Amino acid sequence: MPRDSNNQSDGDQVEQIVSLGFWQKILYLFIVPLLFTLLLTLILGSSLGIFNFTPQLQRTQTWFHNLPLIGAWIPAPAELGEDIESPWEQIRKEIEEQWNGIEQEKAILAQRAEDLDSRERSLAEASSLFNQIQAQRNSREQLINGLVQTIETMKPESAAEVFNALVDEDVEAAVEIMINLDEGKAAKIYNLMDPTRVSAILRRIRR
16 A cells, blocks of 8 residues: 555656646756756855855855945955965965975985086096096106116216206106115215205105
8 A cells, every 4th residue: 555655646746747837847857956956066166165156255245234234234254264265275285385395306306416417527537637647657657667777777977977967857757766776876876976966866865
């Protein structure tokens, strides 16, 4: 029996709808669901911050506030919380702040990378300069060793003449050669050299 009564009530509703006029059918079948859906969408959108009706509400509140009788009961729009932001606006600001932070981090990392590249270039230049100096030093050492061997084979008189001229040209080279000579050979050469030039060599050796 209950099922039959439900079927009967459903049938009565269908008959009522069928018996309605054309515009009434449009109203019940299309306009009412459409208005309900629109209203539900506006409510959800407003609660989520998708739609912002603050200007319209403020204008409406201003209009009611200016009415003679009920205006005293309606606060002015300025008294409303104008600084209250929607959730979407807050999320947008948070994302913007995070993005700005990321951009700042990228700038810092780029500056650090540039500093590292500059240091690497400086180290490479310093290494190249060191290698050049080392090569020059090795070449000078080879030159000095060759001159020492040559002076060792010369007579003291000839070697003294060479040292007199070498002191005027490169006293440091004369000092290095004299240091590496045999002491007996060096003493004989000193005795035959110009005393002023001997003094110049000895001052540098004693430093």
